[in-house]
Amino acid sequence: MRTPTIVGVAAAVLVIGGVVAVLSSDHLRAVATDAVQPLPSPAASRGPLDTAAQRYLDAVAAKDAAALAAAFAPDGLVVDVGREIRGRDAIRQWAAAEVIGGVYTLLDHTPRQGGVTMLVRFQPGGAGGFRANYHFDITDGLITKATLEYA
Template sequence: MKALVIVGVAAAVLGVGAVVTLASIDFLRAMAGDAARPAPSPRVSTGAPLDPAAQRYLDAVAAKDADAVASAFAPEGLVVDVGREIRGRDAIRQWAANEVIGGVYTLLDHTTRAGGVTMLVRFQPGGVGGFRADYSFDITDGLITKATLEYA
C-alpha cells in the first residue's frame, strides 16, 4: 500500500512538473514571437497629435537608426538622462547607439505644452522587460533642444 502511495505522489509531482514546463515553453515561445515581430508604430490614437519632432525621435528608435535619433535634435541639443547630460548631435548619436537603439517604445500618453511635449512612455531596452518613464522634450523650430528623461 505504501509503495502505491509513493508511486501516486511521484506521478502527481511529475504531472505538475510537466504542466509547469509546458507553460514555461509556451511563455518563452510567445516572448520569442513578440521579439520577432516588428515594433508597432509608437503613435497615440487619441488626443492631440504628437509633435513631429517627438514622433521623429520615436520613429528613429523604432527604425534602429541612431543617426535619425540625433537628427531629431538641434545641433547643440541636450539629453538629460536621469541627471547625466549628453550634449550635441555626435554625443546624442553615440548615446542612442549604446543605450536606446534596439529598445522598443510604447507611447502611453502625451501632453502638448508651450514649447514642447511631455510623454509617458514604456521603454523596453533590448525589446524585453521594460519600465515606464516620463520624457519632457523642449522643441524649437521643429527640433528637440532638450530631452529630460526620468524613469519611474
C-alpha cells in the same frame, strides 16, 4: 462583513505588467479586467504627437541612431538620470549604446508651450521594460532638450 471570495479588507497582489495592491475582491476583478484592455490611442485623446517627438520614436523603431540625433538641434541636450549628453554626435553615440534596439510604446502625451511631455514604456533590448516621463523642449521643429525621468 466577509464575502465568499476574498475577505473584503484583505490585501491581494495581482501581477500583470507590474505589481498592484488590491484591497477588495471587487477591485481585484476590475483591475484584472482593466489590465487586459488595449491602451487608448494617445492621438485620439490629445491630438497628433509633435513631429520632432515622433521622429525620435520613429528613429528608435527604425534602429537608426543618426536619425534619432537628427531630431535634435545641433547643440541639443539629453538629461538622462542626471547625465548630460550634449550635441548631435554625443546624442548619436548615447542612442547607439543605450536606446537603439529598444522598443518604445507611447502611453500618453501632453502637448505644452514649447514642447511635449510623453509617458512611454521603454523595453531595452525589446524585453522587460519600465515606464518613463520624457519632457521634450522643442524649437523650430527640433528637440532642444530632452529630460528623461524614470519611475
